[in-house]
Amino acid sequence: MNFTINKRYFYEKLSVVSRAISVFSPLPAFSGVKIDVSATQIVLTGSDSDISIRSTILPDEDNQLTINDIGSIVIEAKYILEIVRKIEGDVIEIEILDDTLTRISGTNAQFKINGMKSTDYPAIDFSQPRESFQISSEVLKEIITQTSFATSDRETRPVLTGVNFSCQDHQLQCVATDSYRLAKKLVPIDATVSFNITIPSKSLQEVLKSIGEEENVTLYVDHKKAQFLIDHTIIQTRLIDGAYPETSRLIPADFSYELRIDSRELLNAIDRASFIKNDGVYIIKFSLDGSECILSSSSAEVGSSMEVLSNAEFKGDHLNVSCNGRYVFEALKALKPGEIVFHLCGEMKPFTIHTDGDDSVLMLVVPLRTYA
Amino acid sequence: MNFTINKRYFYEKLSVVSRAISVFSPLPAFSGVKIDVSATQIVLTGSDSDISIRSTILPDEDNQLTINDIGSIVIEAKYILEIVRKIEGDVIEIEILDDTLTRISGTNAQFKINGMKSTDYPAIDFSQPRESFQISSEVLKEIITQTSFATSDRETRPVLTGVNFSCQDHQLQCVATDSYRLAKKLVPIDATVSFNITIPSKSLQEVLKSIGEEENVTLYVDHKKAQFLIDHTIIQTRLIDGAYPETSRLIPADFSYELRIDSRELLNAIDRASFIKNDGVYIIKFSLDGSECILSSSSAEVGSSMEVLSNAEFKGDHLNVSCNGRYVFEALKALKPGEIVFHLCGEMKPFTIHTDGDDSVLMLVVPLRTYA
Structure with a gap:
């Protein structure tokens, strides 16, 4: 050589x-x-x-x-x-x-x-799976960044450590959930393909790092593996076995309350309070009343915080909702910046978050019960 | 409050x-x-x-x-x-x-x-020690960066974990050594002070981070503590007890060989070979002959490297010297960039390194015996 x-x-x-x-x-x-x-x-x-x-x-x-x-x-x-x-x-x-x-x-x-x-060196089978479709590298980046953060990092339910890609009728649906929150992204696809696979989040992170300025990425999938063809490079990953849970029924069709707020303002407010932890988790509470929105958090050990979100707009009656601050923070980070819309159904009902005017991505967070 | x-x-x-x-x-x-x-x-x-x-x-x-x-x-x-x-x-x-x-x-x-x-909160005695002198913040930064890297990180001889500051006849001498290499810096001082103290390297690192654009720093010392007064901030450190070893006799007065090389060229060459380690240490060998200088290293596990330092100038007979590459690397990093002068006395004799034209800082490295 x-x-x-x-x-x-x-x-x-x-x-x-x-x-x-x-x-x-x-x-x-x-x-x-x-x-x-x-x-x-x-x-x-x-x-x-x-x-x-x-x-x-x-x-x-x-x-x-x-x-x-x-x-x-x-x-x-x-x-x-x-x-x-x-x-x-x-x-x-x-x-x-x-x-x-x-x-x-x-x-x-x-x-x-x-x-x-x-x-x-072990023999690696790089043979090409049969089903294939093209996707722009920009859209693939979005899919990965907007969903994979919501996968589970625990191995107790392996299927939740991956992002589920399912495709039919020219629509690709990508879902990730750790059962406390969920991220869903919809993308139209040109090719006539049909599959339902779950790709390890870790593999998707590697794909993300490998996507450069290329126009298109070709995905090849079967029930055993997925291949991402980027230029002259093939990234091949195993899939996660097991049926992915049916998540569509988790997303509420209706809502009783709506909160609108600038994503940057809310991100900063959550970040400020994030050190006030209880057993390593920081819980935030939205107190919504009339048009006022107050974000607060407290911990017996550290202390408490209270902040008026002056530019928030709330429609609905009086409502208090508590949840894991990190879940809302990561969901906001993954959404496009701008005006963010929360749709809420009640104190203990899962609520959705999306960017105003963009229905292709939906985030869902399950509230927490607090006794403060 | x-x-x-x-x-x-x-x-x-x-x-x-x-x-x-x-x-x-x-x-x-x-x-x-x-x-x-x-x-x-x-x-x-x-x-x-x-x-x-x-x-x-x-x-x-x-x-x-x-x-x-x-x-x-x-x-x-x-x-x-x-x-x-x-x-x-x-x-x-x-x-x-x-x-x-x-x-x-x-x-x-x-x-x-x-x-x-x-x-x-424990009571801390911030009373001012009697001996004091002023030093420019630039010079103090130099003292710390050019000496403290050579202190020992082992607690077996605590006194070697600090930098020795001794002052008499208007000259401040700062010395650090871990007994395998040494760094010495001389600075003229205006005040009539006389002391011999050893300041923990860790404290000096904190002082380094705290020195901004200030013109001058005032040092107050006695046999118990040292205080650095920077603006309205006092940084006070304990001293290390015990007599600091007499290091002046370690530095050879004479030399038989001289090597001149650009510090950047040598730094890069050492850096390239630094992954070729034996038990975590990378040993470099200078093969000096006529005007030629070859830098090499080898490890039974990894492999070997060999590089001709094309711009080096050597005066003297044939000489091979091996040493810990990290010691030379750190010494060069601490010296001002430019032409670097090595004075050598023999295969197993300590050699000195200084920047051409700057006698205020001297580095000393003890060679290693190799069987390659």
Whole structure:
């Protein structure tokens, strides 16, 4: 194996596939990047078995790739990233010297690194699932940021640690819930596809980091795995088994109270009170009366806070609602900034939050009972 | 107690005294900021008993301080910092409502925080030591950054965890060593003072963070404590007991070899090789021959590196020297950038490093024996 390549380009591609690599992997080979050099291309692979990223480099002007000899090797991700990032030279050379000893050479410096045999690297099936559709990278980013925060971080109900993607009649519905709050995003889809899968939130975070300025991402799905094709990079993730709960009946169709407020004002007010915690949770209380909206919180240990939200508009009778402040905070952060609308049904009834004029995203929060 | 004050100004002063506060303090009162309000001024105090910071606020246009009622309270540092940072309003009001319940009010929000009685706060003796001299804040910053990195982080020889300040004949000498490397800084002093004290490195780091754009800092010292007076803020630290070792005989008077190199080039080269570690230490080897300088490192586990330092100039015969790369790296970082001069005496003899043309700072590193 011997090739020369533009240093900056190679570093970028190494960074992308390295995202799949976990330092906690029990399999030593998975701590490395697999480099496969054939006569016409280089394929880089990184994986932790749950998520796998494969990037193909074809010679072009940009990457200045010249392949002198084929071969393959696995090199510890942290070492190769460190070397390629810091070595001097526009074009660098990578060469297997002897069995697994690999030389990386720049202008004045050269490194010889002990690699691992590529035959010790587990075989990863990158075959393409049948169902596929295109989505703009901007919309995919929105889907991930507006839903995945609401997934559960507990393994007691594994299916809730993922975002459910279901598609029929040209509509993609993405739902995340930890059973105390929910986020739902609707997106129209051009293709005629039908599926119902749950993608681990962790994998979606990696996809999010890998989406650049590309126009479109192609998604390939079946009941076993999902693939995101971005340029010449495939991000492949396992799915979470098990039926996702039916969430549509949780969302109230009607409401008795409406609160309108600027998202920035409410975010700041919640943030100010967020240190007043009870057992690690900060509970906020909306006291709504006439047109007045007061946000308060209290803790026997720390103290209390009280703030008048002067620009809020409330329609309805008198109402007090308490809830986990973090849930409202994260929901507001995920929504587009601007005027936010709360629809409420009562003191202990789940309420919804959305940005005025945008019905494609809906957040739902379940209130808490307080005795303050 | 009741006063109003400019929010931004108050936050700045709270931040300064909070630096002394350690979250690990066994005494609950030490997790708080003590606020003493008299008829004419406010005094803020933070301490972890090793280091204590006291800041005095006198009413002026800048701070908009108005004292309405005297009194004192101790408030958990993290809470008051959080509130004052985030509350809205140019001027805020702080008032004791009832015993220790303290109200902090801004434009629309108010917080009621459970404080602690100031009588539960340990008495701290801020009396002024007799010996004193002035030093420019720039020079004091240099002293700290150019020496304290070389102190020991092990408690086996406590005196080595501090920087030794000794002064006589109008010359201040500051020395730090962990017995494997040493940093020495000489500074002329105007005042006629004579002392030999060792200040904990940790305290000096706090002083460093507290030095702003002030022209001068006044140091007060005796055999018990040192005080840094910066504006209206006193930073007081305990000293480390015990005789500081005599270090002058460690520094070779003569040398047989000289290496000159640009500090940036060498820093980058060492940085590139720094991941090649043996038991957590990265050892670098200088191979000097004729005018050539090669930097190399190797580890049985990771691999090896080799780099030609093309702009280095070497005077002397053939010489190989190995040492802990981190020691040279940190020494170079602490020196002014530019041409760096190494004076060497032999393979296993300590060598010195200084910036060409600046004799006020000297670094010393002890080589390592390697079997590579």
